[in-house]
Amino acid sequence: MSSKYYLRMIVILLAATISSLALKQLGIDKVNILMIFIVGVLLVNALTRGYRFGIIASCISVMIFNYFFTEPVQTFAINNTNDITLMLFFFITSVISSSLTARFQRQLIISQKNEQTAKLLYEVSQRLLNVNGEENIVRQGMRCIREYTGYDSIIELNESNQTFASDNFASNIGERSTDFPIMGLTKRVGTLKIYNKNVNFNIEQEWLVKTVAAQMGIALDREFVYNERENIRIAMESEHLKSNLLRSISHDLRTPLTGIAGASSYIVQRGKSLDHESIERLAKDIYEQAVWLTALVENILNMTRIDNGKLNVNKQIEVVDDVVNEAISHVPRLTERHFNIIMPKELLAIPMDGKMITQVLINLLDNAVTHTPKDRPIELCVSQKEGYVEFGVADGGEGIAPQIKDNIFDAFVTSGKTSSDGKKGIGLGLAICKAIVESHGGNIRMEKSHLGGALFIFTLPCI
Known part of the structure; x- marks a missing residue:
């Protein structure tokens, strides 16, 4: 990479020298010619990385200008103090521009990396946002880590005491893991273990892993809250059904039992004074109430069998x-x-x-x-x-x-x-x-x- 930058610098300075010599033949004074070398230094700063190439280009440009354009020509001696001042300001200007350009390039690289990291973190967040199911959330998180870092992982969950590993994962003997907590809204829900082959994380990888752990924690906490709410809803519905069933059974069983008890009590108390037709009618009522009661009980038993499969x-x-x-x-x-x-x-x-x-x-x-x-x-x-x-x-x-x-x-x-x-x-x-x-x-x-x-x-x- 450095050899490519050195080649660019040589080509630019050579082009600036040839252009300056041509302009000298046309009668252009040396002050304007010096601007050619300033442009050259700026091009070197723009097309290379690091301020050292700009400083080297500045030094070489001063030497070329001194050799070809100051009296005595084609020597490195300087007779005119104005030329010394001119080259000094040229050198200072070149160094400052080199430093500023290098700083700008570093900021540009940092901003590009930050943009890429932000996009990556957003993509990870989106992938975990709409995933449902404890295992699906965990698997999606491990896939994100594998895709963006190349490392395998193991996730241990606290609530269910379950352990999940990356697909086709087999840790090497003696390989240690780097552990990250998976935090929910109020408590720790698990642990993320990254097997990074005993290599230190760079800053982007660390941010990514921490983001995955945070998003998994939020998703798992959301899943837990949803499951708890569903369990409460099912329990409330079950209690409501039980209440309805007990209320209905108590009412509907009491009706035939009351009829049976009333008719049979009437027969016991006044049976000797009743004629055969009255006794037969009361017995018929008892029989119908008993049949109805049997049907109710049979339906309840059948529904119990159906619910239990x-x-x-x-x-x-x-x-x-x-x-x-x-x-x-x-x-x-x-x-x-x-x-x-x-x-x-x-x-x-x-x-x-x-x-x-x-x-x-x-x-x-x-x-x-x-x-x-x-x-x-x-x-x-x-x-x-x-x-x-x-x-x-x-x-x-x-x-x-x-x-x-x-x-x-x-x-x-x-x-x-x-x-x-x-x-x-x-x-x-x-x-x-x-x-x-x-x-x-x-x-x-x-x-x-x-x-x-x-x-x-x-x-x-x-x-």
Whole structure:
């Protein structure tokens, strides 16, 4: 590099000398000729690095000027004191310009390096800004260090007690690491270990590593805060669901139990004075309340199994007529309604868990009875389609409210209305129906019924 600068200096001084000799032949005085050498020195300062080249050029220029342009010519002797003063000021001017130019060049180099460092740090910050997930943040930070420094790294996290290493990293025996703390907003979240092959960091590398550590600390702290907030939100939702479930269960279980206790107590206290018809009516009420209570408990148990992922489907070939009749027998309130059954003429037998599908039909029929006035019809229709069997339960009620139509199959979603006999569900029936049907490979949907109310349709594959 120095030889290149020396060559440039020689070329510039040679060009200045030739130009000055040519101007002397044209009659230009030596004061103006001296300006040529000043320009030459300035060019040397601009095209080289360091002030020494400018000073050397200044000295050589003074000697050339003395040799060719002062009396006596072609000697280094000086007879005129004005020439001495002129060359002295020329030399001082050249040295000052060399120093200023060298200082300017150093400042320019520093500013360029600072600009590059700032761009690099900004790029690192941007790469870590939108990364989510603890491992993704750590991996991105180690990739930045590898790309910009060439060093491998290991990151140890305090919260999770996890350790991450760079890809394909294997430390050499005896190689020491340089440790940097990874600080969050309020505490230390981990340690960054750089294996820099026992070589000292330069200032840019140190800034880069510290920036990566700082950005990782902020990102990891942000991730921790986000996870904590999500855990709090989930816990609050869980507590809210539990509260709703307990409140609904306590209310809906108390209703049939009160009916059973009241009817049975009345029979015990006044049984001898009651006629057979009254006793039969009270026994029927007890039976209906017990059936309703059993259905509630069964729905709660099924929802518990679904939430725990323990809804086991035991498929066997079942006759559809038998499953339908079994379901109808568990909804005694249908005997008081205008209930119509439409079944195919041929006998259908498909693979299903008969007990679960019976529970689906019970829930749909019980909902139809609950939300349909006694003078309106209810219909159960079974038909065979290509590759599947379709079950439909239609009612003549008021239909589904628009505000709950989109999430009708979610848990704890109810219309909020109580039936004429005081029964009100807890919003688990349709959620259980959906889970059971989908576990059979089928699907369930809700439409507008031709009877005026709601129509719930679910399908089961034939194979």
